[in-house]
Amino acid sequence: MEFRRRNFIKFAVGGLGGTLLSPLPWKLIDDIAIWTQNWPWVSVPARGRFSTTNTVCTLCPGACGIEVGKVGSRAVKIEGRDDYPVNWGGICPLGMAGLQILYNEGIRWKAPMKGIGPRGSKEWKEISWAEAIHELATRIKRLRDRGEPEKLAAIDGNQSRSTMAVLIKRLLDAVGSPNYLSMPTQEDTHAMATFLMQGTKGPVAFDLENSDFVLSFGCGLLDGWGAPGRMLGVWREWAKDSSRNRAYLVQIEPRASNTASKADQWLAPLPGTEAALALGIAHVIIKEELYKKEFIEDHTFGFTNWFGANGVEHEGFSGIVLEKYAPQRVEDITGIKTSVIIEVARQFALARAPIALAGRGKGMLPGSLYEFMAVHALNALVGRVNKEGGVLVTNDIPLAQWSDLAYDPVAIGGLKKERVDRAGTPRYPFTKSLIHKFTEAIHESPRSPVDTLLICSANPAYTIPDSQRFIEAMAKVPCIVSFSPFMDETSLMADLILPDHTHLEKMVDIVWPTGIQYPLYALSRPVVGPLYRTRHSGDVIISLAKRIGGPVAGSFQWTCFEEALKERVRGLYDSGKGKTSYSESEPVWRGLATEVRLSSAYSSFKSMWEDLKENGCWYMPSHAFGKWSDAFQTPSKKFEFFSTNIEGALKAHSKGKSFDDALLHLGISSKGDEVYLPHYEEIRSRADEREYPLVLIPIELINLASGWIANSPFLQKTLFDHQLKRDDLFVEVNPKTASKYGLEEGSKVALRSPQGELKVRVHLFDGAMPDVIFIPFGLGHTAYDRYLRGRGVNPNEIIDQIEDPLGGHPVWWNTRVKMIKI
């Protein structure tokens, strides 16, 4: 064929048509798509055998049961367990994102480290475990040799009853230091209120599942309060249907939180006036005689007027409440309408199983003591103490005690010294530890009273109010030792880092998870082997004690942490009670009233131990409701409206000075018998209200981790862009307030308190109380990795700490600020 133009075109067109009719082009598109997606840097997940391991999430003291899915030796997924009594099959966002805490290399210490160069220079040298323990032991030994064992201190974020906490406390005791500090939580305030009113030292227990009317004074029940898995399960039960059995929820807080929005009724009193509202409700209940007379007469002390030993007449709770907390007056204080107070009081008193809850947000920070007492007084008024659906009176879990410590003269001498934070002294008679006073003491003395500071499972440089002050104080401490597995703010200030395993690599326990109404012992176990050269802090403490030698070593006879823990668990076996398995079909809360005396099903301790490890729990699914004879351990053996313990403490404190001075010193502004009764204390900031006209309230969100465990990248996905945009944190401001300042959505402002300044953006939110600014906790890290560092700001930097009367914990929800448009 001749090569001509026409033929050429024919050939080309034919060829094109032919190609298009063939699968070739489609195959090519497909192949190109595939070829362009095959890059060596795209991860290909390794295959392996699928398996699951049951354990317990120990990221918070909630202790939710989790099932970790594994492929080969890798953990790939976390799910909530429905065969675990606490959490109804659900877990919180942080627990769900747990694998990012385990595997995120950028936030973890991989080996023991020693700081070289000046502190804060972030220069580290990797050392061996033997070296690290030797170094610390030598330091502690030197303190003891010098007769100054009290210069060792520890800040511990482990749950107070857990074996880790008890072990660390034991180390300090054995060495001879009284300066063991636990990180403050809301449970501290609950413990104080329970002790003062009930005299009991057991954990606070709310039988929420069985309540039908919940009066929550600020608890973020659906915002991460308590064990979040449990609370969302309880919510499921409450919201199950719209039938008459549905629980009625009244939420009291100044912001339309998730809980307030889901509640049947939302009351927004002025911030800090919750106690007045509680007493206003009490007033209506007493005036209309809606209280449970039987309970009040038989089991309470100080309700009506009474005569003391010296013949002096004391005013009763009812008299003072009737006199001082009339709804009209409470309306003036709180801003809640009289009619609403009366209506809520009636509903509360007439409900079948009402409960009043004191607390704030997620419950990670302490509350106000008198307020907690005022709220708990409501439970007593309607007879809901130790009743189904109410607040249960509890005793501790029957764990075995370790053998007694061997104190040597050095230790005895050291333990006689006053604590640096003065908790437990007549100044703070009921408080366990006060980290802000500890900070202050170091700040104010020319030479730090602490030489070596151990920090476990805590990140105080980030999580405590006025964190800047803590950081400054730490600069004076000669040696800081961090046990943190994470490169958090506090461990970056340390001189020696002895990294712990993360929660999925170790066995630890949680004793009685927050707020649960029955005794439960939760035990986690390693799901994966240690990824790095980290070591269980419990094991490290034991090796350290051995290394210190002498009588200290004598108090730590165990070879490893597991052995120490097992020794305590033996007490559970010896009690002959309890269960280690759970079925969803028999929820514990349903059978609490029926007194089941469970005989142990275990032939030996060994078989129980194996089951405990496998299932992760031991619990007692019953409660002795009708038992009143030894329910209350107060001096009067009754539930005390009038706290004889406060009376005793005040007497001790006012020794050698006038009574009024003593009150002033303790921060109590009221006078007379009211001091010993639940009452409303106005907590005032020192800042001038004209200069700082707005109130700043930090808020805790369920999807923004704000405690020791930092927010993980997955959780950042759940934040809205009116909460965080690039590096800017948003604060919630009522549109009315914003218009006063000429602000729009997204405007940049500076928030200035006497403590400092933060730059944020404004989100206009109708649900925010006017003239109050709401700022989330959990962002603004200066440590960790690129995902977290520098995103947003940390409200703790500008929080004004006001000391709570009597309790002494810092009040963190009442900072006065001014807002400046920038």
Add this chain to the structure above:
Amino acid sequence: MKNQEHTKATRYGMAIDLDKCTGCGVCVIACASENNVPVMYDESDKTRNISWMQVYILTNGSQFPHTKVIYIPRPCMQCDNPPCVPVCPATATRKDPNTGIVSQIYARCVGCRYCMAACPYHARDFNWFDPHFPEGTDRYLSPEVSPRTRGVVEKCTFCHHRLMRARTRAYREGRRDLREDEYIPACAQACPAKAITFGDLNNPGHTVSRLIKSPYVFRLLGRLGTEPKVYYISSEDWVRRMADNYLPGEFKGRG
């Protein structure tokens, strides 16, 4: 016609009870960790980040102290009449006639993003970058779901790999039908408030098919005719009104 097509087949769907949903975000994280969803340094960049399940927040607009917020978790709506399918030039997305699930075949996707333009729910995300996992976290990646690459659109698959897993198990046991609880997407399993119910909409024995008959049921932008298989339940009128576009006075509440 469309509905007749499927009367016999399985039609997987979801009912999300907004009265129960507390906006905790567990579904978002369960989804991301189940499906190897990458994480960006700046997750606040909502035009670039990837989240198959996205939670939206609505406010009732009332002034303090009558304000209320609710949350709307939004997976892929798995429409019966999916607008994304006909626009795909690479046949990378199609609706399975046997399950009603709208698939996304990453290896076929050429990244034209027509489907994203077509989807009225913003349920599809585009990989603007190579997938990124924080250093070391590629160790938790699941081999059941392939990680995607740059230039590919991805979306919720109702955890299709879980369906495959359940089917394999059923076949092994000699069954052809799945029980209700055998196949549940990660979000529904994880929801601590049990706000998400999943199952076969065509099977009267499944809870979800009963739930969607509630008078409080609605679908997002239902009037577009996309026939989503994700139903929402809310007893609040204002929520249902916000779910679609209405003329003033047009909305008839049932509350």
